[in-house]
Amino acid sequence: MSKIYKGIISVADRFIPQPLRPLWEHPAGPKTIFFWAPAFKWGLVIAGLGDVTRPPESLSIPQCFSLSISSFIWSRYSLVIKPKNYSLFTVNLIVATINMYQLGRAYLYQQSIKK
Incomplete structure (x- = not known):
């Protein structure tokens, strides 16, 4: 290949x-994986934006939590590696933000059920 x-x-x-x-x-251009990995990860952003309209009872708290945490970790990593990969940083920050929002929606829904 x-x-x-x-x-x-x-x-x-x-x-x-x-x-x-x-x-x-x-060094992080289209000739390298440093370009293509973030490019394909935009699919997670699109999927996350599609989930914003889902009812909160159908959201998975563990999934949103794990995507948020792993995206924050990868955001940090993308600024530590050489060459710095700002594309990877941006996509991971957006994935983390979307999933934190979803996590908040799911948490508020779970709290409203308890009342």
């Missing part, structure tokens, strides 16, 4: 315009 990816990158390399070269050649 690595040879296929390297072949695609070498072909695409010839078509990248000069103004986009700094992004293309960046």
